[in-house]
Structures are given as structure tokens and as C-alpha cells.
Amino acid sequence: MIEEIKDKLKNRDRVIRVLSKNGHFRAVAVKNTMAAITAQEKHKLDGLSASYLAKALSSATMLSAFLKGEERVSIEFSGDGCMNKLYAESLQVGECRGFVSYKDNIEPITNLSEILGQGTLKVTRILYNEPEPIIGIVPIQKGDISTDLAYYFAQSEQIGSGVVLDADFNENGKIIQSGGFIIQAMPDATDNELQTMENKLSEVTSLSKDFMEGLSLIDILKKYLPFDFDILKSTQVDFFCRCSKENFIAKLLLLPIDEIKDMQNRKQNELICQFCSKHYYLDNNDFNNIISAIKAKQN
Ligand SMILES: [Zn+2]
Incomplete structure (x- = not known):
């Protein structure tokens, strides 16, 4: 029983953030x-x-691991693919x-690059002390998410970064593994250290295989x-949407x-959350309440 609980905890989705003991590199893994x-x-x-969405979720989760409190980050690829x-x-x-x-x-499509096609990657951060999103x-x-994210760090934040993302699905198309890590050089990193880091990153073949072999994030x-590094943060990760019928209303x-009256007449009463595909339904009571509330506002 205890073994089972331990196993569950070990397999729990998680993101960790670490800093090298000399402070020259920081990394995050999910x-x-x-x-x-x-x-x-x-x-x-x-x-x-699903594997593209998994990589995007990995990216957003790792970026958010550098934030604090209820701060949040979004990443958005918009292309002609x-x-x-x-x-x-x-x-x-x-x-x-x-x-x-x-x-x-x-x-x-004949090439994976055609999935997202040409377009933009937009990274938005909502931070406590900033009046506007960054x-x-x-x-x-390349449209493979990892190259694009590394390019974003280099161009937009001037941080040399290695980004590794992996999401695998089985022959039935079911996701079986997802995760990744980002390593970033701090300003004090020496050329020698950067070279060593680059060589090491070129050894990464499949994170999914590492996970399959039972390696934890720390092992990876x-x-x-x-x-050597110190673990600064370890947070459990969940797919969770804060949508509700009240928010839609x-x-x-x-x-x-x-x-609203038009929606009611046409019996267009289904509301679908874009972020989690949850369906909500409005009944006649809901419609009448909404109409009264709008009327009340206008008076
Ligand atoms: Zn939702």
C-alpha cells in the first residue's frame, strides 16, 4: 500500500527549478x-x-516556474499551417x-513544418508588479516548439537557452509520455562551461525513453x-481550467x-469552453435572468 502511494507520488506530474551551485546556469524540468x-x-x-499541445503545455509550465504567486504565462503559436x-x-x-x-x-501535409506553417510565437507574462502584460x-x-522557444529566449530575452521537449504517443494515438527541460546560461557562465553544456545537450536523444526507464526529473x-545544482522549487502540475457557468454568464x-433574445429564440443554449472543451447549457431560467440583469443595468 505504502509502495503504491510512493509510486503514485513519484509518477505525479511535477515541475522543478534548479540553480547550479556556482550560479552560472539555471534550469527547469517538467x-x-x-x-x-x-x-x-x-x-x-x-x-x-495532442503531442503538439503537450509540448506547448510543457513550455508554458516551465516558463511559469520562474514566476511567483498567481503570476501566469501563455504561449501562442499562430500560423498559416x-x-x-x-x-x-x-x-x-x-x-x-x-x-x-x-x-x-x-x-x-508532407512535412511536419507544415503543421504550424509560417507565423508567430507570442509569449505573454502577467506579472504582479507590471500594469500591462509583458x-x-x-x-x-521550425515549428517544432523547442527550436521556436529557444529562438524566442535568444531574440526576445537575450538568454542563451537549450530547450528539450518530448511527447510520445502509442500506435493507438494515445499520449504515453510528456515532459521537457530548459537550461539557461546566466551572465557569469564562461565560454568553456557553455561549450560543455552544448556538448552535453547534443547527447539528449529521447526524454520519453528516460521517463520510461523510470528516471525522475532530478535523475534527468x-x-x-x-x-551540481540546488533544487529551488518543486511544484505539482495539473491540467485545470477555472471556467464555470457563472463566468460565461x-x-x-x-x-x-x-x-441574448436571439440566442434564446434559436435555442442556442450551449456554451463550450475553448480551453477545456467543457460544455455548459443555459435553460430558459438562465436566459430570463440574463435578460432581466441587462435590462436592470440599462435603467
Ligand atoms: Zn474550461
Whole structure:
């Protein structure tokens, strides 16, 4: 029983943040297989789409591990490929959510780079002490998420970074592993250290295989980081959406009254959350309450 609990805890989705003992590198690593599976199930995605969403969720979760409190980060790929939007966001406390959307009339692709196509990667941070969100936008490079994220760090934040993301699905298209790590050089890192780091990163073949072999996040960082480190933070990760029927209704209260009446007449009562695909339904009572509330506001 205790072994079983230990096993469960070990397999729990988690993100950890570490700093090298000499302070020259920082790194963050995530295992979010369960969150990726939940995302796939909620949005009913095929394996390839689910693996893209898994990588985006990994990225957002790792970026949020550098934040504090209820600060949050979102990453958004918008391109002219068949997947015209790939979105993930994460709260520092470990909640993540996201979605993919497609162009109408999808044509068969011959190359993975055609999935996202040409476009932009936008990273948004909502921070406590900033009145406005901090936004960085770069062109999509390879469209494999990891190259794009490394490019974003270099261009937008001037931080040399190695980004490794992995998300695997089985022959039935079900996600079986998801995770990744980011290592970043701090200004004090020497050329020698940077070279060692680069060599070490070139040894990474498959994180999924590492996870499959039972390596923990700490084991993985020990395997690929050529220096000793201290763990600064370890947070559990979940796919979690804070949507609710009340939130949807609050948004409907901002619409013109005729639009609500029109929805009611056409029995258009289904509300679907973009972030988690949860369905909510309005009954006649809800519609009448919304209409009275809008009327009350106008008087
Ligand atoms: Zn939702």
C-alpha cells in the first residue's frame, strides 16, 4: 500500500527549478504526462495534435516556474499551417490548460513544418508588479516548439537557452509520455562551461525513453547537466481550467439584449469552453435572468 502511494507520488506530474551551485546556469524540468493525457481526452485530439499541445503545455509550465504567486504565462503559436492556433497557459501554482484549432479545409501535409506553417510565437507574462502584460513575439522558426522557444529566449530575452521537449504517443494515438527541460546560461557562465553544456545537450536523444526507464526529473537533470545544482522549487502540475457557468454568464451580460433574445429564440443554449472543451447549457431560467440583469443595468 505504502509502495503504491510512493509510486503514485513519484509518477505525479511535477515541475522543478534548479540553480547550479556556482550560479552560472539555471534550469527547469517538467514531467506532465497526466496533464497531456487529460488535455488529449478533453479535446478529443489525435496523437500528433495532442503531442503538439503537450509540448506547448510543457513550455508554458516551465516558463511559469520562474514566476511567483498567481503570476501566469501563455504561449501562442499562430500560423498559416493546418493547425492555425496552438495555445497553452500556466499559472505558477501548477495549473495549466490549452487548446489547438485548425484551418477549415485541411490539405494533407508532407512535412511536419507544415503543421504550424509560417507565423508567430507570442509569449505573454502577467506579472504582479507590471500594469500591462509583458509580451514577446518572434517568427516561428521550425515549428517544432523547442527550436521556436529557444529562438524566442535568444531574440526576445537575450538568454542563451537549450530547450528539450518530448511527447510520445502509442500506435493507438494515445499520449504515453510528456515532459521537457530548459537550461539557461546566466551572465557569469564562461565560454568553456557553455561549450560543455552544448556538448552535453547534443547527447539528449529521447526524454520519453528516460521517463520510461523510470528516471525522475532530478535523475534527468543530473544526467544532462554537467554541474551540481540546488533544487529551488518543486511544484505539482495539473491540467485545470477555472471556467464555470457563472463566468460565461458574466460575459453574456456584456452583450446587447437583442443578441441574448436571439440566442434564446434559436435555442442556442450551449456554451463550450475553448480551453477545456467543457460544455455548459443555459435553460430558459438562465436566459430570463440574463435578460432581466441587462435590462436592470440599462435603467
Ligand atoms: Zn474550461
